[in-house]
Amino acid sequence: MKLGKVLPAILGMGLLLPVSANVAFADEPQVRVEVTTPFSLAASEVVTKVSFTVLDTYTVQGNSGVTLTPGQNYYVKIEAGKLRLYEDGLLPQLLTESSTSIIVEPTQPNTEQAVVQLKGKKSTYGYRDAMEFSLSTKGVLQTIASINNIDMEDYLRGVVPREMSSSWEREALKAQAVAARTYAMRQMKANPLINDTVKYQAYEGANIEGANSNAAVAETAGQVLMHDGKLIDALYSASNGGYTEGPENVWNGSPIPYLTAKPDPYDSTISPHKSWQVTLKAADIQSKIKSMKPATGTITGVTAQTDESGRVVDLAIQGDKGVVHLKKDATRTVLGLKSMRYSVQMNGGNQAGGTSVAQSLMTIDGNGTIANPNAVMVTSGNATKQVTGPIYVQSASGVKEAVTTTNSSASQPGTPLTSVTFTGSGWGHGVGMSQWGAKQMAKEGMTYQDILDFYYGPARAIGGYGAE
Structure with a gap:
């Protein structure tokens, strides 16, 4: 033309x-x-x-x-x-x-x-x-x-x-x-x-x-x-789930000044993708990562690490033989999920019905006690235990501070999972428009x-x- x-x-x-x-x-x-x-x-x-x-x-x-x-x-x-x-x-x-x-x-x-x-x-x-x-x-x-x-x-x-x-x-x-x-x-x-x-x-x-x-x-x-x-x-995508993302958190590379992470009230107002949920059988997850190294064996848990936008930038899939880490956009594409912005829930195994922590920042009351201690998991080696009592956090200066956690839970080693439920928002990479x-x-x-x-x-x- x-x-x-x-x-x-x-x-x-x-x-x-x-x-x-x-x-x-x-x-x-x-x-x-x-x-x-x-x-x-x-x-x-x-x-x-x-x-x-x-x-x-x-x-x-x-x-x-x-x-x-x-x-x-x-x-x-x-x-x-x-x-x-x-x-x-x-x-x-x-x-x-x-x-x-x-x-x-x-x-x-x-x-x-x-x-x-x-x-x-x-x-x-x-x-x-x-x-x-x-x-x-x-x-x-x-x-x-x-x-x-x-x-x-x-x-x-x-x-x-x-x-x-x-x-x-x-x-x-x-x-x-x-x-x-x-x-x-x-x-x-x-x-x-x-x-x-x-x-x-x-x-x-x-x-x-x-x-x-x-x-x-x-x-x-x-x-x-x-x-x-x-x-x-x-770059553009269908829906960012209410928060734009920087390309450095999705792919490799440095931050770009015109593609930044920030809240998007317009997307969260109208998008039909602002809430989605999908459950994958543990065997299906294992099939999707079977070509990756090291071999996981039977899947026993997953650990999701999120960035400031709530997107998963490191998804560790734990098995009885090893751990596979999905990084950045692979946390979406390898598993066929709509977006990287999600939380995980374990079904079956030792953590049946356990719900992952939705935010990476926990809240502490005026006494320095975590408001919901039952949501906190402590990991040592391959095992994860749930905290059942109050937790007090104090810095070297004597100031009580917030606790940073991972967005996940994991079962006891050797205990197979039945499935994992992913609950999220958005569709696509979320970078740009x-x-x-x-x-x-x-x-x-x-x-x-x-x-x-x-x-x-x-x-x-x-x-x-x-x-x-």
């Missing part, structure tokens, strides 16, 4: 570019995104034939004598180690062949009908602009990679409503558009070829577009988030700039793809 297509669309809707946008755009970036959604491949599967149609007149790049017409069926197939493009029919007609790639592109790229429709396993998916069929390999087998060569703004029309419902408030969608544009441009610097999965950003092409989300993309055209003259890492939080801010009348400031400040939105 060139600027010549963006501005008439905006003016036709009676809309104006935001003040911070620069109408003297730098060249609109091109995105190369491998399309995988239509094919739903298993890890070992390859694509040897792709069927498609076009909604407008297309030609083959480098071979203007080949014209593809709307309504006609075509397919690309691997034959004799090459890619061959056929016009489908009772007697398929070979149109062209290549040992590397075949690119079909619209003769009029600035039209809404410039769409290639790929026929997938279950349905047909439409993709704007050009489509490249590239001869690739998976292991020792040849396969066809379908790559959508598309203008950035057209790409975002298929990303924003995939990541956030097009029915949501316009200002939330605009914040999503700026974050998605920034994220894509930063990813493209390191990866000239991205794909349509959440490894980069979920992208579903023209099928998923909506009028509201298209308008949000158009109204923020060219805007990206910058800090210290560089594109930021505009909460999509549900953005929705609540928009509902309260805040602008997309307000949303971006809350989640990414001190970074700021800059027009012209950062060239302003």
Whole structure:
């Protein structure tokens, strides 16, 4: 989508570019995104034939004598180690062949009908602009990679409503558009070829577009988030559970000034993921960590260490043979949990019905006695005992202080558990913008700039793809 297509669309809707946008755009970036959604491949599967149609007149790049017409069926197939493009029919007609790639592109790229429709396993998916069929390999087998060569703004029309419902408030969608544009441009610097999965950003092409989300993309055209003259890492997730997180606590690395941990009252107000619970059988947990070292043997307990946001940054899974430590984001992904922000409860074994401590900071009354001593566990070696009497804590100076504990309990060594219940909040890594939080801010009348400031400040939105 060139600027010549963006501005008439905006003016036709009676809309104006935001003040911070620069109408003297730098060249609109091109995105190369491998399309995988239509094919739903298993890890070992390859694509040897792709069927498609076009909604407008297309030609083959480098071979203007080949014209593809709307309504006609075509397919690309691997034959004799090459890619061959056929016009489908009772007697398929070979149109062209290549040992590397075949690119079909619209003769009029600035039209809404410039769409290639790929026929997938279950349905047909439409993709704007050009489509490249590239001869690739998976292991020792040849396969066809379908790559959508598309203008950035057209790409975002298929990303924003995939990541956030097009029915949501316009200002939330605009914040999503700026974050998605920034994220894509930063990813493209390191990866000239991205794909349509959440490894980069979920992208579903023209099928998923909506009028509201298209308008949000158009109204923020060219805007990206910058800090210290560089594109930021505009991370986002569905819900942070009421508390944002710093990336250093989820992955490796140093703190980033525009991605910090802090309470999020907007997410906790609206998110349907603010409370969740799942129980995993001990045998299932053991199966999920069976490839890790050292071997745990039969699981007898878990110990969860949390950070200031309440997220588990170290989950120690104790067995009768050893202990496995899951660190940071692995405490979520390895076990298939919604988020890192959870507490644990042991079921079966010596700790049947035992509930983990929900907070890492215990409260002490005026006499220096812990208010709920039965919640405190004392660990020595592989054994854990529950404290049944009052505890008094005194520093070297004589001042009574709070006690820091771990968010867990563990059974006696050798006593197997039946299951573990995880009770938490949030969905995703929790770093950067909460999509549900953005929705609540928009509902309260805040602008997309307000949303971006809350989640990414001190970074700021800059027009012209950062060239302003």
